[in-house]
Amino acid sequence: MIPSGVKVLVASHPVDFRKGPDGLLALVRDASSDPFNGALYVYRAKRADRVKIVWWDGSGVCLYLVIEGNDMIPATVRSALLPLVRQLSGLDAEIRQSDQAILALAKTDEMARRLMTVPGIGPITASALAASIQDISTFSGPREFAAFLGLTPRQNSSGGKERLGRVSKMGNRYLRKLLVVGAHAVLFHRKRSGGALRNWADRLMETKPSMLVAVATANKLARIVFALMRDATHYAGTPAYQ
Template identity: 50%
Template sequence: MKDGEHDDLPEVARTALLGFARQLETLTVEIRSLDNQLRAWHRQSAVSQRLQTIPGVGFITATAMAASVPDPAAFASGRQFAAFLGLVPRQNSSGGKDRLGRISKMGDPYLRTLLVNGATSIIRRVGRDDSATGIWIRRLLDKKPARVVTVAIANKTARIIWAVLLRGDVYRRPAVN
């Protein structure tokens, strides 16, 4: 574009847009700096690196979990940990009749969102996956909507995270039956 082509833009609008552009540039630099610091912390954290061995858990989820869950022994089971994150069905039970509803969403929304996003990436890659998990996911997708399966995978991932944190071991894929 040639100089003078934007003369029809009022000066106040041009000034405001230039201010927004400077703010965006500053935020980009700050985000890049925080990302580098987070990656450096991840490289130094054995716990975070072990968590990243789990499918659907990237370095951001791994660092968030490692920083947010200092003592996995505080939870009696993986299901209790998943409930802490809000990834279990809400129970509306009475008179001995169990009724399971939508997920409770009672836990940390950031951690839950990271797990659901990771589960979504697993579903997108499941087409050629012949592992036991891939087969399980395809069977679920045949019966249930993708969003329900996504939450089921996020729940399973939360339970695996709890086990990896508790045992201090890396993730090992289950064998195909």
Template identity: 50%
Template sequence: KEATPEVPAMATQVLGLLCGQVLDTHVRLQAIDRSISALQRTDEVARRLSTIPGIGPVGATALAASVADPGQFRSGREFAAWLGLTPSQNSSGGKDRLGRITKMGDRYLRKLLVVGATSLIRRARYKPETADPRLVALLARKPARVASVAMANKMARVVWAIMARGETYQARHAASLAA
């Protein structure tokens, strides 16, 4: 039988305090999650936005709160550009040269969309039969990080369309599979 090392009393006391802080933080985070979910259920725009795959309660409420009037953008591309999810253009002489994403605009919203798209990619790798066929095709052509930003761009355009038109998200491939 192995002998357990003696732990000093001061170390035990400090570890107890740290464990208490971790548990307290966990309880507070759960309360914040519950309040965000309640807000998402009561806000009509956030409820519609949460129907988009990859957008959860945090993203839906953040987008609904940040974009008061989607009519200020002429198109979904303009909205995605406002978020910094469109490539910079260095075009000259009729040649289109697209660069990296501009990263202009709201960093937090852009990060929420990219993280949501990354979760869709992770799910598509484990269950490709349930994923959007466009995403599977994109992953076959591009690296995962590039695909996640491209999907975030697509999600931003869908967000704008849902906010501007007052509709809910309906997946095209799910409807075609049901038919």
């Protein structure tokens, strides 16, 4: 039985209900959360008529399927979650409409179309970059552009040695966040899709923590964006959007 007072986190998008505990835990990790922190992670089906809850009870992973008459889930939890799921389903429809409008707008912009050929960069990121960076020539090179986005590591000198720290997180926070999200998408699909960028990220994942690789990939994306904007070309690798 799930105790009261447990923190509940609800996914904003529906998931494939064929996923078991391991698949759902992987989704939690992909969202940069800790699946073993005692919180309830709630996932819903596309029709919003079923809910799966994955929860670490301290000794193992519990997976619940919330439907009417499921006595494993307290009635108060069911009555609280199901209306929320229906609301999220309605929001999904509105988000899809907004996404379609953004995609249509991005397709009318030449620069956005070029940027959408880069893995990890979709209509939202491409539109934001095209609207925010009016003149790429104001940056001396790709490193300065990445620094503008806060995606370059801090440099610390001690005893004559230069050491690279965490990224500065200076500059345009919104664009940086979009590129980091895009980097996570590149990492998530790296096994199923080829291309130099995904292969590079795959090799890096063998020796480095996933979050570090995500930031490094975002830095790489920023440098690719700079090159495409500067040279008015398309990405030569496997495109993200056709």
